[in-house]
Amino acid sequence: MVARFSRRAGELRASEVRELLKMAARRDIISFGAGRPPDECLPIAELSVAVTRVLAEHGVEALQYSTTEGCETLRTAIAARMRDRLGINVPASSLLVTTGSQQGLDLTGHVFVDEGDAVFCESPTYLAALNALRRSQPRFIEVPSDEDGMIVSELETRLAAAERPKVIYVIPDFQNPSGRTWSLARRLELLDVASRWSIPIVEDSPYAELRFEGESVPSIKALDRSGLVIFMSTFSKILCPGLRVGWLTAEESILRKYILAKQGCDLHTSTLDQLLVATYLSLFDIQRHIEEVRHECRRRRDAMVGALRRELGDAVACRPPHGGLFLWVELPAGMSARELLRAALRHDVAFPPGDAFFANGGHANTLRLAFSDSPPDRIEEGVRRLAEAFREVRDAAGPEAQLAATA
Amino acid sequence: MVARFSRRAGELRASEVRELLKMAARRDIISFGAGRPPDECLPIAELSVAVTRVLAEHGVEALQYSTTEGCETLRTAIAARMRDRLGINVPASSLLVTTGSQQGLDLTGHVFVDEGDAVFCESPTYLAALNALRRSQPRFIEVPSDEDGMIVSELETRLAAAERPKVIYVIPDFQNPSGRTWSLARRLELLDVASRWSIPIVEDSPYAELRFEGESVPSIKALDRSGLVIFMSTFSKILCPGLRVGWLTAEESILRKYILAKQGCDLHTSTLDQLLVATYLSLFDIQRHIEEVRHECRRRRDAMVGALRRELGDAVACRPPHGGLFLWVELPAGMSARELLRAALRHDVAFPPGDAFFANGGHANTLRLAFSDSPPDRIEEGVRRLAEAFREVRDAAGPEAQLAATA
Numbered sequence: 001m002v003a004r005f006s007r008r009a010g011e012l013r014a015s016e017v018r019e020l021l022k023m024a025a026r027r028d029i030i031s032f033g034a035g036r037p038p039d040e041c042l043p044i045a046e047l048s049v050a051v052t053r054v055l056a057e058h059g060v061e062a063l064q065y066s067t068t069e070g071c072e073t074l075r076t077a078i079a080a081r082m083r084d085r086l087g088i089n090v091p092a093s094s095l096l097v098t099t100g101s102q103q104g105l106d107l108t109g110h111v112f113v114d115e116g117d118a119v120f121c122e123s124p125t126y127l128a129a130l131n132a133l134r135r136s137q138p139r140f141i142e143v144p145s146d147e148d149g150m151i152v153s154e155l156e157t158r159l160a161a162a163e164r165p166k167v168i169y170v171i172p173d174f175q176n177p178s179g180r181t182w183s184l185a186r187r188l189e190l191l192d193v194a195s196r197w198s199i200p201i202v203e204d205s206p207y208a209e210l211r212f213e214g215e216s217v218p219s220i221k222a223l224d225r226s227g228l229v230i231f232m233s234t235f236s237k238i239l240c241p242g243l244r245v246g247w248l249t250a251e252e253s254i255l256r257k258y259i260l261a262k263q264g265c266d267l268h269t270s271t272l273d274q275l276l277v278a279t280y281l282s283l284f285d286i287q288r289h290i291e292e293v294r295h296e297c298r299r300r301r302d303a304m305v306g307a308l309r310r311e312l313g314d315a316v317a318c319r320p321p322h323g324g325l326f327l328w329v330e331l332p333a334g335m336s337a338r339e340l341l342r343a344a345l346r347h348d349v350a351f352p353p354g355d356a357f358f359a360n361g362g363h364a365n366t367l368r369l370a371f372s373d374s375p376p377d378r379i380e381e382g383v384r385r386l387a388e389a390f391r392e393v394r395d396a397a398g399p400e401a402q403l404a405a406t407a
Numbered sequence: 408m409v410a411r412f413s414r415r416a417g418e419l420r421a422s423e424v425r426e427l428l429k430m431a432a433r434r435d436i437i438s439f440g441a442g443r444p445p446d447e448c449l450p451i452a453e454l455s456v457a458v459t460r461v462l463a464e465h466g467v468e469a470l471q472y473s474t475t476e477g478c479e480t481l482r483t484a485i486a487a488r489m490r491d492r493l494g495i496n497v498p499a500s501s502l503l504v505t506t507g508s509q510q511g512l513d514l515t516g517h518v519f520v521d522e523g524d525a526v527f528c529e530s531p532t533y534l535a536a537l538n539a540l541r542r543s544q545p546r547f548i549e550v551p552s553d554e555d556g557m558i559v560s561e562l563e564t565r566l567a568a569a570e571r572p573k574v575i576y577v578i579p580d581f582q583n584p585s586g587r588t589w590s591l592a593r594r595l596e597l598l599d600v601a602s603r604w605s606i607p608i609v610e611d612s613p614y615a616e617l618r619f620e621g622e623s624v625p626s627i628k629a630l631d632r633s634g635l636v637i638f639m640s641t642f643s644k645i646l647c648p649g650l651r652v653g654w655l656t657a658e659e660s661i662l663r664k665y666i667l668a669k670q671g672c673d674l675h676t677s678t679l680d681q682l683l684v685a686t687y688l689s690l691f692d693i694q695r696h697i698e699e700v701r702h703e704c705r706r707r708r709d710a711m712v713g714a715l716r717r718e719l720g721d722a723v724a725c726r727p728p729h730g731g732l733f734l735w736v737e738l739p740a741g742m743s744a745r746e747l748l749r750a751a752l753r754h755d756v757a758f759p760p761g762d763a764f765f766a767n768g769g770h771a772n773t774l775r776l777a778f779s780d781s782p783p784d785r786i787e788e789g790v791r792r793l794a795e796a797f798r799e800v801r802d803a804a805g806p807e808a809q810l811a812a813t814a
Contacts, residue, residue, distance in 0.1 A: 006521045114414050242468075264541070266509050269651070273680065
């Protein structure tokens with residue numbers, strides 16, 4: 001049968017990169033692909049204690065249907081953490097538990113975006129957010145961004161020139177993929193502009209608690225006095241991703257739409273997983289756990305940055321992030337990260353090329369390296385292999401490209 | 408801030424009924440609202456053993472990111488059950504694990520439906536399927552249905568008159584809300600027509616294994632030789648709903664679209680929950696468990712049907728279903744189920760009026776009673792209260808309505 005798909009599904013294609021990486025997964029490969037928290041840090045024993053407790057004490061609740069909003073105990077615990085750790089003061093009733101924060105992104109498209117509506121985002125931005133929002137067929141408008149975050153004057157230029165976007169999507173802390181953290185000034189400027197134009201800000205914040213050094217900057221939500229910010233986060237990086245437990249908070253009229261939208265998507269997030277996280281939070285010290293994750297990620301960042309400097313020196317540009325999971329790399333102008341990936345796979349090392357993180361493509365000489373997923377010695381070995389691949393690609397290029405690559 | 412929602416989100420409103428039932432949840436109410444499996448049957452101890460085993464033996468896998476398609480062990484176990492219990496022969500690689508089968512419905516809209524596309528469904532049909540599909544803004548065309556299922560000659564009339572639908576959505580076993588089961592003849596007729604017109608059939612089958620009496624009828628998927636049928640099911644009724652583990656199977660080119668669509672929605676279903684179900688299936692006898700659920704649901708159906716006959720005699724019409732969780736009731740013509748609900752809530756008993764289950768409304772004198780969610784004595788008490796409410800509504804009506812109501 002030849003099925004007649006929807007227009008948007010007609011455009012759904014497995015990316016070339018995904019297929020390359022999938023092929024690679026079959027072999028003994030060192031992958032810098034996924035932003036996974038370190039395997040070694042997963043609190044398996046603690047979660048085992050907690051889940052046994054949940055089933056012993058709340059078995060029926062854990063296994064039955066629940067409300068779309070999420071379990072009361074979890075929402076209460078999240079509200080307390082947001083207040084204590086992030087300076088965000090919202091009641092538990094303003095929270096929606098989501099099936100990972102990926103679902104928060106999908107729901108954002110549902111709630112705000114009609115075909116052709118403008119969505120503003122950083123340049124580059126999180127690939128899977130683009131994929132989630134594409135379901136609603138927006139026009140993405142990339143706002144130029146630098147090491148301090150989105151350049152808000154550029155945002156204003158685009159607001160004056162283009163139509164008003166439905167939402168502005170940002171990741172202000174240890175951004176995926178660039179690793180950058182917005183300055184306080186930029187956060188305040190964004191709030192100012194967004195409130196003048198009355199545009200909701202979607203603040204995606206999965207990494208804020210994984211800071212290795214320097215001072216925390218308040219989240220945009222913590223600075224928001226106008227109810228503009230839809231804040232979303234997740235337990236994926238600070239506890240574990242397998243449970244798919246995330247959350248979002250928004251002003252009441254907006255939250256109501258998200259809840260109704262989620263109802264049609266999956267009724268509610270796994271009750272067992274919600275109660276498991278809530279019980280873990282009540283029995284164990286998640287701050288101590290996060291400290292371990294932070295420590296381990298920092299070691300891995302240092303290993304990667306050190307190995308890159310040793311192996312490639314100034315041939316590539318990268319700026320060590322102060323937290324999170326990702327290092328953004330620029331190859332010499334004219335060198336293709338996709339070509340480098342093909343060579344790298346022959347050396348059993350993998351990474352996603354950077355162009356996929358730009359809503360409208362381009363930037364073929366960039367790539368993202370996740371340093372969180374391998375211990376330091378594997379990272380060093382992986383970077384050695386990557387450097388070999390780099391030299392192969394450079395040496396295979398014409399003299400002009402070589403000149404640029406060694407400049 | 409006044410947010411500018413998408414057009415479809417502008418139409419998202421909490422239903423009056425949902426609000427009524429929510430209010431009701433705060434009091435000691437007997438609810439015939441939700442199709443929950445009996446609390447008393449939930450295999451809490453077995454799942455506790457299984458989850459401990461999962462974390463001890465596959466802790467890292469259970470807590471990390473997984474593939475969108477779903478865990479290999481679970482897909483293999485589901486494929487084996489589908490072959491042995493449902494006569495459906497498909498390889499594990501043709502399965503996608505979904506976050507409940509609700510997600511399968513949401514993805515169906517994503518994959519097939521553009522705004523204004525026709526979707527054919529039974530009349531009445533599953534309310535939450537309508538809600539999931541509404542995100543893609545279809546036109547629903549209700550096909551008249553009787554005790555044997557969709558009337559396929561009526562389907563053909565509509566195919567000749569209206570545009571070809573993107574999908575035909577059906578629940579052939581113990582349908583939600585009507586309780587009816589399609590005859591074999593109707594299933595074959597549907598396949599014949601759908602294959603002549605080349606229209607995918609979405610077969611939603613959460614209840615097929617909950618048969619109390621009579622012979623099983625093969626699923627439409629088991630009869631399908633053309634790859635027309637997208638079959639979806641769930642562990643919600645045969646194991647427990649809290650885990651949100653469902654699945655679907657479809658012909659390869661269609662399955663690929665579902666997988667890519669799901670990736671944007673929530674990346675993947677909870678890894679822990681997937682491995683928990685797989686491990687439960689390997690350690691325990693789910694057939695024995697299903698036998699208990701079936702036995703208990705049957706007792707509850709009998710209690711409800713008996714009580715309705717005792718309390719209301721011929722004043723209402725209902726046909727005891729041969730399985731599943733739902734009893735469909737018709738009030739006398741001219742009596743409003745919403746009015747009955749308001750009266751019933753004063754007597755602390757609740758149910759959803761039937762009009763919400765018709766894609767295009769109407770049928771104000773119908774209602775759905777879930778018999779699975781209360782033990783027999785509570786059911787009998789609930790039906791007594793419902794009968795009091797019924798008499799109040801009838802007696803408050805004019806003499807003409809009373810005549811109809813007692814006819």
